[in-house]
Amino acid sequence: MKDNSILIVVSGPSGVGKDTVVKEMMKINSNFYLSVSATTRKPRKNEIDGVNYYFFDKNKFDSLVLQNKFLEYNSYCDNSYGTLRSEITNNISLNKDIILIIEVNGGLELRDKCQKELGLKCVLIYILPPSLSVLEHRLKDRSSETKKEIRKRLSVVKKEIMKGLDYDYFVVNDNYFNCAIKILDIINKIKTE
Amino acid sequence: MKDNSILIVVSGPSGVGKDTVVKEMMKINSNFYLSVSATTRKPRKNEIDGVNYYFFDKNKFDSLVLQNKFLEYNSYCDNSYGTLRSEITNNISLNKDIILIIEVNGGLELRDKCQKELGLKCVLIYILPPSLSVLEHRLKDRSSETKKEIRKRLSVVKKEIMKGLDYDYFVVNDNYFNCAIKILDIINKIKTE
Numbered sequence: 001m002k003d004n005s006i007l008i009v010v011s012g013p014s015g016v017g018k019d020t021v022v023k024e025m026m027k028i029n030s031n032f033y034l035s036v037s038a039t040t041r042k043p044r045k046n047e048i049d050g051v052n053y054y055f056f057d058k059n060k061f062d063s064l065v066l067q068n069k070f071l072e073y074n075s076y077c078d079n080s081y082g083t084l085r086s087e088i089t090n091n092i093s094l095n096k097d098i099i100l101i102i103e104v105n106g107g108l109e110l111r112d113k114c115q116k117e118l119g120l121k122c123v124l125i126y127i128l129p130p131s132l133s134v135l136e137h138r139l140k141d142r143s144s145e146t147k148k149e150i151r152k153r154l155s156v157v158k159k160e161i162m163k164g165l166d167y168d169y170f171v172v173n174d175n176y177f178n179c180a181i182k183i184l185d186i187i188n189k190i191k192t193e
Numbered sequence: 194m195k196d197n198s199i200l201i202v203v204s205g206p207s208g209v210g211k212d213t214v215v216k217e218m219m220k221i222n223s224n225f226y227l228s229v230s231a232t233t234r235k236p237r238k239n240e241i242d243g244v245n246y247y248f249f250d251k252n253k254f255d256s257l258v259l260q261n262k263f264l265e266y267n268s269y270c271d272n273s274y275g276t277l278r279s280e281i282t283n284n285i286s287l288n289k290d291i292i293l294i295i296e297v298n299g300g301l302e303l304r305d306k307c308q309k310e311l312g313l314k315c316v317l318i319y320i321l322p323p324s325l326s327v328l329e330h331r332l333k334d335r336s337s338e339t340k341k342e343i344r345k346r347l348s349v350v351k352k353e354i355m356k357g358l359d360y361d362y363f364v365v366n367d368n369y370f371n372c373a374i375k376i377l378d379i380i381n382k383i384k385t386e
Contacts, residue, residue, distance in 0.1 A: 128321070131362045158358050165351050169324045172363050174375075182367075 005092050007114055008032075008099045008187060009107040011164060012127030013157040015138045017173050018101050021127060024180035025099070033096040035087050038064070041079040054084065071117070072102075072109040083110065088118065097187065104163040111168075123190055125183055126164035130174040132157065198285050200307055201225075201292045201380060202300040204357060205320030206350040208331045210366050211294050214320060217373035218292070226289040228280050231257070234272040247277065264310070265295075265302040276303065281311065290380065297356040304361075316383055318376055319357035323367040325350065 012018050026032050038054040040061045049055045056064070061080050065073060073082030083100060091098050100110070107124045114122035129135035132154055139150050164170075169186050173179040205211050219225050231247040233254045242248045249257070254273050258266060266275030276293060284291050293303070300317045307315035322328035325347055332343050357363075362379050366372040 128363050128365075131360065132358060133361065158355070161358060162351070162355055165325060165354060167324065168326065170321050170365050172321075172365050 004191060005095060005120065006097050006187070006191060007088065007110065007120055007122040008097060008183075009110055009122065009124045010099060010101050010127065010183070011104050011107050011124070011167065012173070013129065013135060013160045014153075015135050015142070016127050016129050017138075017176060017179075018127055020176050021173060021179045021183070022099055022101060024176050025184060028180060029184060031096055033091040033094070033098050035083060035091070035098050035100040037081055037100075037102060038070070038073075038084055039079055039081045041081075071113055072106045074103065074105045074109075076103060081106070088120075092118070092120065097191075104160065104167070108163075108166060121190065123169065123186065124167040125169045125171060125186065126161075126167035127179065128161065128164075128170055128172045130172055197384060198288060198313065199290050199380070199384060200281065200303065200313055200315040201290060201376075202303055202315065202317045203292060203294050203320065203376070204297050204300050204317070204360065205366070206322065206328060206353050207346075208328050208335070209320050209322050210331075210369060210372075211320055213369050214366060214372045214376070215292055215294060217369050218377060221373060222377060224289060226284040226287070226291050228276060228284070228291050228293040230274055230293075230295060231263070231266075231277055232272055232274045234274075264306055265299045267296065267298045267302075269296060274299070281313075285311070285313065290384075297353065297360070301356075301359060314383065316362065316379065317360040318362045318364060318379065319354075319360035320372065321354065321357075321363055321365045323365055 010018055010022055022034065026034065036050065036054055038056055038061065040056060040058050043049065043053070043055050047053065064070060069085055070082040071085050071088060073080055083102065083106065088098055111122045111124055114120050135157065136150060136154060139145070139153060145153070171179055171182050203211055203215055215227065219227065229243065229247060231249055231254065233249060233251050236242065236246070236248050240246065257263060262278055263275040264278050264281060266273055274295070276295065276299065281291055304315045304317055307313045328350065329343060329347060332338070332346060338346070364372055364375050
């Protein structure tokens, strides 16, 4: 049932809990494959090549771009990030639905290319915090940033959310489990349409 | 328990279903009073003065403004809209929680004044559509607007949502009942804090 497999792009502002929500989704439904992005950013402690990211140096990344190996790629904070075409095609052939946690520009690009180049349905889901003040608390809890830095980050978040308004679905993450269930419902609806 | 009464401001883009969600909330919990706004807009067919709005002519509205009778007021599409101070104080004294369906500028103004002038908690809830395309369909269904007009309206909606990001809570209206329950949960949490 290759034709029934879809791409699920999950985006949202930093601190919103994308990774945890997707982990919940994968606990409930084992037929997902979580796409591994490629990046030129240096691996952090505990990060494993091919698991957290495919880590490439700049030359390698650029040469893969020239060879048209990426479905989408973007720069963010001086580093490049992208989705390898093989990452999607290899796993679609295994009859999996593929989840990608990527930023909004990449998501919008993927939606365009997905149908045209791969003949696959792609759904873009944007996760919102229950409120910006909740997000502010979460960012405070997990970082050593000053109040001023967090305020600045929140103004970036507003711009990010603005871009996310072009996504297919908005889901509020007031609770990881409920949010995962809500996304699974959306996927289910799309797959049975 | 006058001290325990709160103000609940519900805002959201046009077509998102604010009225229906609030109607659901009031079916489930009978202790709400739905605030009636004042306006200079002419009554539509079937609209009743004191029920749908307090209908004032421009002179009357302006004189009430000068007498400081409004907690908040704003202009929108050449008409003025406002919340009479008496509308809140009379109903708070009846031990009711007051729901106001007003636009974002009014909501933000109310939050500032509510604590300062009335010593009341005020919670701002912004209702989002499940997606802009869902909102687009809803607007198409209920209006005779052209595609171009609807596109224009959606770009206004994006700006409206941007302002709504300063609200206390975001709730997605994927289903009227669920959305009402979610808002009731938020209110309950706030009242027991």
